[in-house]
Amino acid sequence: MPEKTLKLSDPAVMRALREIPTMQRWEILRRAQRAMTVAEVASASGASIESSLRSLDTLVIATLAEAQPATGRRRQITYRAAMPRLVLSWSRRDPADIAAARELADLMQEYSRKVQDDATGRPGYEQFGPDNYTGCNTAVLLDEDALRVRDSFRAAYAMLAEADQRARESPKLAHAKPYHVSFNLLRLWAREPQMAEYFVIEETRHEHERRLIEGGASRTLSRRELEIARLLASGLSRPKIAAKLGLAQSTVASISKMVYRKLGVNSRAQLAERMRIV
16 A cells, blocks of 8 residues: 555545544554455444445545455455555645644544543543543553553653643743643443544654654564563663563663664653654
8 A cells, every 4th residue: 555645634534534433444444454345344343334335435535545346256346445554734834724633633632522421430430530631542452551551641641741840930931832742541341443543744744753653663673672662661670671571681781772773762751752653
């Protein structure tokens, strides 16, 4: 599948993005190793044939998916994602782009609130409830991994709060810039399709962030390097990583240096940031 970047304010693209079930079905196509029929998409998403077909038509019009016609060997129309990852570009100079970016942010926050409301009061909710987190995505986690993710979010939130306080107290406050950062970990009870993975990049940052996305850790590091990078990013010390993996501390130190060099980072905070793009 070729790489491509779509314009965020394209009406056909925005129509697809507004329909969360449609984008969930796009994610199913993106992760599939082959083209899928409407019936297969419907089964994977737990939706009706009619609803799935409407979503697929929307995705094809938005050029997010491609329809492959039926043939003598393949008796049904099949669908596949049109790109391995969806990158959306917008410009601060284009009022339509700005409006689309704001609408998309509002849409995701609204969906996040809905997920939170649905989860409130469920058994175990108090273990996974948010601490000033917003935003959304879905992942399948073991309980022990979910707790580690929650703790990582809390540590990151504390770091952000400290950074915010430093900026507000700094004589350089006039040069500080606002950022919106989202965290969320809510335990779901109903079977839910994966949220669509896509990247929304401001035009002036496009080339830099595109290189980061395409050069993510999982594409840059070996399996052992990636394993150690994840443990480093989680906050584990090198001696503890060595004990956990049954390696010599010198080996962990050597691999850690290689990880930092390959990813072009100089600190744990930078490493954690790069590890978000796996």
